[in-house]
Amino acid sequence: MSMDRRQFIKIAGMSALFGLGGKGAFEFLRPGALEASEHGHGVEYVPEEPAEVAKRWGMTIDVQKCGEPGVVEKCIKACHSTHNIPDFGDSKNQVKWLWQDDYEHTFAGNENSYMDDRVKELPFLCLCNHCDEPPCVRVCPTKATFRRPDGVVAMDYHRCIGCRFCMAGCPYGSRSFNWFDPRNALNQKEYNLDFPTRMKGVVEKCNFCVERLAQDKLPACVEAAPEALAFGDLADPDSSVRQILRKRSSMRRKLELGTKPSVFYLV
C-alpha cells in the first residue's frame, strides 16, 4: 500500500460523507425511488474496501517477451473483450485501445538503419501513454478528458462533444473517434456487461483499466501477460515497475515533446 493512515482516513471519511449525502439527497427528492430501483434490478450497494491508490500509475512493456508467440495477441484480446471495443473492419474507422506496431513506426523519428534485425521485427504494444503533461487534456474544451490524481488520463464519454481536438493534440495516435455507432460493431459473443458501450460521435481510448484498478485488479492486458507487462506506482520507489526500471534500460515515445509518458518499453 502506497497510502499512509492519514490519507486513508481522509479518503474513507470523504467517501462516507458523499455516500450519505448522495443517498440522503435521493431520498429527499424522490422518496423510495432508490430502493425501488435497487430492488427492481436486484442490485444492492455493498461498500467496498478502498482499492490501492497510486500517485502515478505506470506500465512497463518487455518488448523481447512480447516477441514470444501469442503474447501480444492475448493482451490485445483481453483488452478488447474487457472494454467492448467495436470492430468496424476497416483502418479508416478503426477504434484502437491496445494494438501492435513495429519499432520503426512506434518510435518514428528515432529510426536506426543499423539496428539488430531481430529488434526491428519485434512487436511493440501501443496504447495511451497516460502522459504526465497530456496535450489531449490541455486542448479539450469541456474537460471530457482529464488527468486523474493517480496519473490516469480518463474520459467522460457523456460529456465529450466529439470535436476531435484531442485527436489532433495527441502525438501518439492513441485516440479513436466513433465514426459510426459502435454498438453495431461489437463482438456479441464476448460482450462484457460490466463495462459501458459507447455511442457514435465521441472519442475513446485506453483507460489503464480504471474500473479494474478500483477493484484492486491489474489492467486486463497486464493480467493476461504478466511475463511481459508490469504495472505499478511510478512514484513509489519500491513498486514493481520502479524495480524493473532500475534494472533494465527503457525507452519512451517522443520524449522531446515534453508529454512525459507513463508507458516504458524495455529493450
Added chain:
Amino acid sequence: MIEKALKGEPRYFMWLVFLMGIIGVGVGCWFYQLYKGLGITGMGRDISWGVYIAQFTYLVGVAASAVMIVIPLYLHDYKKYGKVVVFGEFLAIAAVTMCMLFIVVDVGQPQRMLNVLLHPTPNSILFYDMIVLCGYLIINIIVGYNCLLADARKLPHPGWVKPFIYLSIPWAVSIHTVTAFLYAGLPGRHLWLTAVMAPRFLASAFASGPALLVLVLLIISRVSKFDPGRDALQTIAKTICYAMIINLFLVGMEIFTAFYSNIPGHMHPLQYLFVGLHGHGKIVAWMWTAAPFAFIGVLLLLIPSARRHHGILAFACASIFLACWIDKGVALVIGGFIPNPFHRIIEYSATFPEIAITLAIWGIGALILTVLHKVAITVREEEAAT
C-alpha cells in the same frame, strides 16, 4: 429596415430559390450524417479533421477581414469607405455564421455543444474561439445594423456605436489569432507548429476577405444602381495586394526554415503538399494550381493600369481568393495530419455528402449575404435618389 429584403426583381428571388435548393440537398445529407455518424465523410482516425474544419478556418479569415475597411474609415477618416463599410460588416456576419455552422456539422455530438460553456475550460483554445466568434458576430450585427438604420433615416450614426466599432478592430485580429492557436499549439503536428501561423493567417485573411468583398461589390455595381466608388475599390485592391505579398513572404519563411534546417519532420508535410511523399500526392495538383494564381493575382494588382480595369481587377481578386482558399481551405488542415504520428501516410478525400453539406453552408452564407446586402443596396439607392 429588414423588410427591404422582401421586395426585389425576379432574378433576386430566383437566386434565393437556387441557394435554397443547394441548402436543401445539404440539410438532407446532414440528417443522414447525424443518423449514421461522421463515418460517412472522408475523415478517419488519421485525418480526423477535414473539409469542414478547413472551411471554418478559411471563413474566420474572411470574417476578420472587415477590419481592413473599418481601420481606414474610422481610424484614418478615409471617407471613401463610408458607403462600403457596411457591406464588409455584413460579409463578416455571413462568414461568422458559416464558421459556426461548420463547427456544428463537424462535431460528433452537436446537441452537447453547450458543454463548452457549461464546463468552461480556460486552457482550451476552442473555448476562447467560441467566445470570440460569438462576440464578433454580435459586434458586427450591432454596428452594421445601427449604422445602416441611421443612414436609412438620414440621421448621423449614433454615438454609442463608436465604442463597438473600435472594439471590433482588435476583436477581428483576435478571432483569427485564436483560430491560428488552435493549430499552432499542438505538439507533434509539424506543419502547424510554427510561430508564424497567426501572422500568416492574418495576412492571408486580409488578402482573401477583401478580395471576396471586391468581387461582391463589382457584382452589386452591375446588378444595382449602387456605385461603391472607383477609389474605394482601388484602395481595397492595394490592401489585398500588400496582404497577399506578406502572406507569400511568410510561406517562403516556412519553406526556408523547414528545408535549410533539413529536419525531416518539418520537411515531410511540405514535401507531401508540393511534390508528394512516398508516392502519395493528392494535394500536389491543388498546390500547383494555387501557386500560379497567387503570383498572377499579386502581379495584376501591382500594375496600376491592370488594376484599374474592372475585368482584370475581378480576375485578380478571384485568383487570390482561390489561391488562399486552396492554401487554407484544402492544404493546411490535411497537410497537418500527414504523415501521421506513426509516420505513415494516409490520404483523405471528401465524400459526396460531405461536399454537399459544405456547399449547403456556403449556400446559407450566400443567402445571408444576399439578404443583408439587398437591404444595404436599397438604402444606398434611396440615399442616391434623394
